[in-house]
Structures are given as C-alpha cells and as structure tokens.
Amino acid sequence: MRSIVDTTTVQQLDPLGTLDGRPAGIVAVVGSLVFSVVVTANRAGQIEDPFLANAALFFIAVSAVLYIVTTSPIRPPFSGGLHALIVGLLIIAFALSSASIGSGGALLTDFWGPLVIGVMCMALAPYRPIAELVTLGIVASIFTGFIGLVQSSVADVAAPPMIVVLFTMTPVLTMSLGGAAFARSLASTHKRWEARARRAARRQLDREHDSVARSVQQDRVTILNRDVVPLFTELAQRGIVSPEDRARAAQYSESIRSLMVSEVNRSWLESVVATSFGALDDGRRVQDPQRLATAMTPHQRTALRAAVLAVASGTDLIADTVRLRIEKTPTGAAITVTGSVGSNESSWRSTLAPYIAVLRVVFTGLRISYRSPSLTVRFTYDTP
Structure with missing residues (x-):
C-alpha cells in the first residue's frame, strides 16, 4: 500500500x-x-x-x-x-x-x-x-x-x-x-x-443480506402469483392442457427468465441509474457493452453514485434526457454523460460545482461542454 x-x-x-x-x-x-x-x-x-x-x-x-x-x-x-x-x-x-x-x-x-x-x-x-x-x-x-x-x-x-x-x-x-x-x-x-466506515458498512451489509434475499424472493413470488398461479388454477379446474395454455406457459417462462438474467447481468452503475432515474424500456439509459463500470475504484464509484443521485434529485437536468456511455480507450475507459438542462447556466453550475470538484479529483481529464440546452460531461479512468 x-x-x-x-x-x-x-x-x-x-x-x-x-x-x-x-x-x-x-x-x-x-x-x-x-x-x-x-x-x-x-x-x-x-x-x-x-x-x-x-x-x-x-x-x-x-x-x-x-x-x-x-x-x-x-x-x-x-x-x-x-x-x-x-x-x-x-x-x-x-x-x-x-x-x-x-x-x-x-x-x-x-x-x-x-x-x-x-x-x-x-x-x-x-x-x-x-x-x-x-x-x-x-x-x-x-x-x-x-x-x-x-x-x-x-x-x-x-x-x-x-x-x-x-x-x-x-x-x-x-x-x-x-x-x-x-x-x-x-x-x-x-x-x-x-x-x-468501511468496517461498519461491511457489518451492515451482512445484516441486510438476509433481508435483501427475502425481498428478492418476495418479488419472484409476486410474479408467480400474478401470472403463473392463475394459469395453474385454471388448468386444475379444466383438467385439460390446450395449445394456448402451452403458449402462455412458454411466454411466462421466457418473461421470468429474461427478467432474472437481466437483473443478474445488470452492473452496479445500471442499478444506481435505474433506481435514480427509472429504467428505460429500450435499455439505453446506460451503455456499457464491455462492462467497464466494474473496473472503477471504490472512490470513483462513490463519487459517480453521489453525482447521479444529486442530478436525479435536483431539477437542473431533465431526467428523461440523461444518458451515460462508457467506452474503451487506449489507456482505460471514458465516461460520457449527456442531458438537457432545464435551468439557467449559473444555477446548474452552482448546484453541480461540489460534485464536479469531486469527480475531477477521482477521475482524470474531466471536460464540460455546454450548448443550451445540451450538457455533456466527459471524464476518464484507468482499467486493468
């Protein structure tokens, strides 16, 4: 060290x-x-x-x-x-x-x-x-x-x-x-x-692990109760499995499988952005095809998470327009954040100044481009 x-x-x-x-x-x-x-x-x-x-x-x-x-x-x-x-x-x-x-x-x-x-x-x-x-x-x-x-x-x-x-x-x-x-x-x-703080966070994470597992299990049970249980109840009452029933069962199975695979493959950054801004149907809120978000250090993750939450809870940027794209570079990775500004320049600069200060320290090459109403922030970091 x-x-x-x-x-x-x-x-x-x-x-x-x-x-x-x-x-x-x-x-x-x-x-x-x-x-x-x-x-x-x-x-x-x-x-x-x-x-x-x-x-x-x-x-x-x-x-x-x-x-x-x-x-x-x-x-x-x-x-x-x-x-x-x-x-x-x-x-x-x-x-x-x-x-x-x-x-x-x-x-x-x-x-x-x-x-x-x-x-x-x-x-x-x-x-x-x-x-x-x-x-x-x-x-x-x-x-x-x-x-x-x-x-x-x-x-x-x-x-x-x-x-x-x-x-x-x-x-x-x-x-x-x-x-x-x-x-x-x-x-x-x-x-x-x-x-x-790190030791306390680990202890808290251990305590919350069981409750999170129960919450995830309850989500799955809710899906089953909503879609699968009515199908089984109907089949038990009729005693006959029709081609339509097989199609419905296949559709439910594929839907549940896709949901579980999507959640398993979701990166920490996608989870933070989805929780803060809401997930998009097209899945293009965060574009990270090479899974480069996992290479960030704890300090970088904390700084970016705080910035995302600040933007989401404020009114300076229009939430529906915010996008994040992570690309591979010769020396590491580059993050580009884009969005439309809904306030005047002095307001959003004053609001975001503390978070930009933190991002400049933990990341490298931070650049801000503003042409009303579009705001683009780009910064880089090293990857293994």
Missing part, C-alpha cells in the same frame, strides 16, 4: 472539505498581496529602484492569481509544477524587493517577503503530498535565507549574519512545515475514519 505521505493529498481524500476551505486560502493570499503593497508604500523613501519594487509586487500578484485560478473546482487537480512555480515566483519577488532597497534598508522593514512565502505555503498545503510540501518548504526557506544574507551584506544591518539568516528562514520553514503537519493530520484522520 502506498504511503499517505508519499502520494496522497488532502484534496484527494476530502475534495468537498478542501473546496469549503478554499475561500480562507483566497483571503490569506489576497491579504498577503495587500500587505505587500502596504509595506512597499510605507517604505517608499528607502527604495532605490522603484522598478524592482513594482516588479516584486507584480510577481506576488501573479502568484495570487495563479492560486485562485488553479485551485478552482472547475480546473484539473493542482499539480506539482504549479506548486513549484507559485512558490518560485514569490521567492523571485522577495529577491527583487530586497534588491530594490539596496543599502538603504533596515532589517525589520526589508525582510517581510518570507511572511508572504510562508502564507502561500500554508494555503497550498491541501493540494499537494506531504513529502512535497516539506521538501519545497525547506528549499524555499534556504533560498530566502540566502537572499536575506546577501541583503544584510549590502545594507546597514547591525546583526550577525546567522541571526539574519534565521530571521528570514523561520517564517517560511515554520509555516510550510506547519501546513504539512496539519495536512498529514487531516489525511491520517480521514484514513482512520474511512477504515472504520
């Missing part, structure tokens, strides 16, 4: 929780930008190169915009390249800000950049693996320490070089490691909760 520290992010384990916490991250990042602007304006008299100071603010603004855009639920999962890019832009901004002061600055007014870098590292903690958060945090703190050391050598700073290095490294190191520790705690808690 792969380690949580090595491979799993909080966003993957709890997409909806990450989505709920995203506004706080946006406030922190935007606040850091405002803080940078205020500090720069207050020390305008000490700035020797205004161009470098403005360039530093520009890089901070770019990193804030990147955070807001790339962590959006309508975007693919946040990547390691974006993580390094955003933190790298802030390091460059700190270097430019320090260079803009030249020899005219003081320690307490120059070295505000590490605070901004540290806040961004904490804001990005839910989106990347713990090992990567720790590694990039340490690397970023080393760079900020070096920049602080260089600045102290050209500015009038009456402090030992080691103190300057620690002063600049500490905010980045503590905030990045703190964010990683918090993310690890959330991931571990979620894993323990998931394990307990």
Whole structure:
C-alpha cells in the first residue's frame, strides 16, 4: 500500500472539505498581496529602484492569481509544477524587493517577503503530498535565507549574519512545515475514519443480506402469483392442457427468465441509474457493452453514485434526457454523460460545482461542454 505521505493529498481524500476551505486560502493570499503593497508604500523613501519594487509586487500578484485560478473546482487537480512555480515566483519577488532597497534598508522593514512565502505555503498545503510540501518548504526557506544574507551584506544591518539568516528562514520553514503537519493530520484522520466506515458498512451489509434475499424472493413470488398461479388454477379446474395454455406457459417462462438474467447481468452503475432515474424500456439509459463500470475504484464509484443521485434529485437536468456511455480507450475507459438542462447556466453550475470538484479529483481529464440546452460531461479512468 502506498504511503499517505508519499502520494496522497488532502484534496484527494476530502475534495468537498478542501473546496469549503478554499475561500480562507483566497483571503490569506489576497491579504498577503495587500500587505505587500502596504509595506512597499510605507517604505517608499528607502527604495532605490522603484522598478524592482513594482516588479516584486507584480510577481506576488501573479502568484495570487495563479492560486485562485488553479485551485478552482472547475480546473484539473493542482499539480506539482504549479506548486513549484507559485512558490518560485514569490521567492523571485522577495529577491527583487530586497534588491530594490539596496543599502538603504533596515532589517525589520526589508525582510517581510518570507511572511508572504510562508502564507502561500500554508494555503497550498491541501493540494499537494506531504513529502512535497516539506521538501519545497525547506528549499524555499534556504533560498530566502540566502537572499536575506546577501541583503544584510549590502545594507546597514547591525546583526550577525546567522541571526539574519534565521530571521528570514523561520517564517517560511515554520509555516510550510506547519501546513504539512496539519495536512498529514487531516489525511491520517480521514484514513482512520474511512477504515472504520468501511468496517461498519461491511457489518451492515451482512445484516441486510438476509433481508435483501427475502425481498428478492418476495418479488419472484409476486410474479408467480400474478401470472403463473392463475394459469395453474385454471388448468386444475379444466383438467385439460390446450395449445394456448402451452403458449402462455412458454411466454411466462421466457418473461421470468429474461427478467432474472437481466437483473443478474445488470452492473452496479445500471442499478444506481435505474433506481435514480427509472429504467428505460429500450435499455439505453446506460451503455456499457464491455462492462467497464466494474473496473472503477471504490472512490470513483462513490463519487459517480453521489453525482447521479444529486442530478436525479435536483431539477437542473431533465431526467428523461440523461444518458451515460462508457467506452474503451487506449489507456482505460471514458465516461460520457449527456442531458438537457432545464435551468439557467449559473444555477446548474452552482448546484453541480461540489460534485464536479469531486469527480475531477477521482477521475482524470474531466471536460464540460455546454450548448443550451445540451450538457455533456466527459471524464476518464484507468482499467486493468
């Protein structure tokens, strides 16, 4: 089993929780930008190169915009390249800000950049693996320490070089490691909760097995009482079996056999869709000729089941128009969901945003195509 520290992010384990916490991250990042602007304006008299100071603010603004855009639920999962890019832009901004002061600055007014870098590292903690958060945090703190050391050598700073290095490294190191520790705690808690929930679900399934079996048996008995028993009663009263009776018996037998074969062959996805939207007579609500739905992981099944139930219980999509098609691809399988929208675009996007966020995490390559009133959602997953 792969380690949580090595491979799993909080966003993957709890997409909806990450989505709920995203506004706080946006406030922190935007606040850091405002803080940078205020500090720069207050020390305008000490700035020797205004161009470098403005360039530093520009890089901070770019990193804030990147955070807001790339962590959006309508975007693919946040990547390691974006993580390094955003933190790298802030390091460059700190270097430019320090260079803009030249020899005219003081320690307490120059070295505000590490605070901004540290806040961004904490804001990005839910989106990347713990090992990567720790590694990039340490690397970023080393760079900020070096920049602080260089600045102290050209500015009038009456402090030992080691103190300057620690002063600049500490905010980045503590905030990045703190964010990683918090993310690890959330991931571990979620894993323990998931394990307990899975055990409880298995126990509940065992308890319900007998009742489900009795329910299925009762369904069969109902069919027999409705069709077969009247035929046998009629035959017992007449004492003669006619060709018409044989035809009726063959028809009932074929009907019951077809029903049982159909239910046995029905996949979990077909059962969920049929229960949620109602089965179609033509059997084309779900098209999965290669039985690829069975290859989904438990997380993927849970996410897709929740999305189907949400769409079925809402009014944004017209239930009779919803179709699902699963096709084989060179790398796995692709699911295409189509339907007609019965509400305005802002309404269905707002309603489906949490479910789309979850689907983007557990599946890959999710794309949305909307041309009123038709909505198409396509995503892929790996198969054995």
